[in-house]
Amino acid sequence: MKSRHIAALSFTAIGGLLLSGCSAGEAATLENGDAKDLSIAVVFGWDEGIAVSVLWEAILEEKGYDVALDYADIGPTFAGLSTGDYDVFMDSWLPTTHASYLEEFGDDITELGVWNSEGRNTIAVNADAPIDSLEELAENADLFNNRIVGTDPGAGLTKMTEENAIPQYGLEEMEFVISSSPAMLSELKAATDAGENIVVTLWQPHWAYDSFPIKNLEDPLGAMGEAEEMTSFSRIGLEDDSPQAAEWISNFTIDLETLTSLESALLVDYTGDDYDAPVAAWIDENREWVDTLTE
Numbered sequence: 001m002k003s004r005h006i007a008a009l010s011f012t013a014i015g016g017l018l019l020s021g022c023s024a025g026e027a028a029t030l031e032n033g034d035a036k037d038l039s040i041a042v043v044f045g046w047d048e049g050i051a052v053s054v055l056w057e058a059i060l061e062e063k064g065y066d067v068a069l070d071y072a073d074i075g076p077t078f079a080g081l082s083t084g085d086y087d088v089f090m091d092s093w094l095p096t097t098h099a100s101y102l103e104e105f106g107d108d109i110t111e112l113g114v115w116n117s118e119g120r121n122t123i124a125v126n127a128d129a130p131i132d133s134l135e136e137l138a139e140n141a142d143l144f145n146n147r148i149v150g151t152d153p154g155a156g157l158t159k160m161t162e163e164n165a166i167p168q169y170g171l172e173e174m175e176f177v178i179s180s181s182p183a184m185l186s187e188l189k190a191a192t193d194a195g196e197n198i199v200v201t202l203w204q205p206h207w208a209y210d211s212f213p214i215k216n217l218e219d220p221l222g223a224m225g226e227a228e229e230m231t232s233f234s235r236i237g238l239e240d241d242s243p244q245a246a247e248w249i250s251n252f253t254i255d256l257e258t259l260t261s262l263e264s265a266l267l268v269d270y271t272g273d274d275y276d277a278p279v280a281a282w283i284d285e286n287r288e289w290v291d292t293l294t295e
Contacts, residue, residue, distance in 0.1 A: 036065055037065075037066045039085075041072055043071070044073075052115065053090050055262060073152065081109045086235065088112070094229050096225040112231075116256070117230075119228035121201075122216045124217065126214055128195075134219055137169060148166075150177055150178045151181045151201055152180055164223040184200050265278050265279070
C-alpha cells in the first residue's frame with residue numbers, strides 16, 4: 001500500500017476513524033489520539049517479517065493510519081529504531097539470533113510483544129540427500145560441492161552458522177557463501193529442480209518448506225540454538241504517540257498455520273512486489289480472525 005500524505009484536513013472521515021484538524025507543521029492525529037503516520041521497518045528477504053508487516057500495513061490503513069514500509073538491512077533497522085527513524089520493527093528473533101543487537105540498542109528501543117514462539121534456525125539439505133545430521137556433513141562435503149549457501153552477512157543466522165555450527169561440526173574446509181536470502185532461495189530452487197545436492201542456512205517458519213523438497217539436518221550439539229521468539233520492537237515514545245496502534249501490535253499473535261497461509265498468499269502464489277491485491281484478498285478470506293486483532 002502506498003503512503004498517502006494528507007495535511008490541513010479538519011475532521012475528515014477515513015476508514016471509520018476521524019482525522020483531527022492540523023495546521024502546517026503539526027502531525028496529523030486520528031480521533032483515537034494516535035499519530036496518523038506510522039513507519040514499519042522491514043528486512044528485505046525475511047519473509048515472515050514481510051508477511052506480518054504487510055498485514056499490519058493493511059490493517060492499520062483500514063483504520064485510517066498512513067503507513068510506510070521501509071526496507072533496510074538488519075543492522076540499520078535496529079539503529080533506525082534507536083534513533084526514531086522507524087516506528088516499528090516486527091521481526092526480531094530472541095533470545096539468541098538478535099542478542100547482539102539487543103546488547104547494542106536495547107536501552108534505546110521498546111519491546112512491544114512476542115507474536116510467535118516457534119521460530120527455529122536451521123541448516124537444511126535437499127530431501128533425498130544421503131545424510132540426515134550435521135555430524136555427517138564434513139565427511140560428505142564433496143557431495144555438496146564443499147559449499148554451504150548462506151543468507152545476509154548481518155543476519156543472526158549467519159553469525160550462528162559461522163561461530164557455532166561450522167567449528168562445532170568441523171566444517172571449516174567448506175566454503176560458506178554469504179549473499180542474501182533471495183540469492184540463497186534461488187540456488188535452492190535451481191538445485192532441487194535439477195535433482196542436485198545442496199546445503200543452505202534456513203529458518204522456520206518459511207514457505208520454502210512447502211515449496212521445495214528439503215529437510216533439516218539434525219543438530220545434536222544444539223549449534224543452531226533452541227526455539228526462538230519472533231518479537232516486535234518500537235522506538236521509544238511510540239506508546240505515547242500512538243498508544244492504540246502500539247497496543248494492537250503488542251497483543252498480536254499468529255500461529256504457524258495462519259502465518260504459512262499468509263506467506264504463501266504473498267510470496268508464493270503471487271510474484272509481484274505490490275502486495276495490495278493479494279493481502280486484501282487474504283484478509284477477505286480471513287476477515288473474522290483479522291478483525292479480532294483490533295478489537
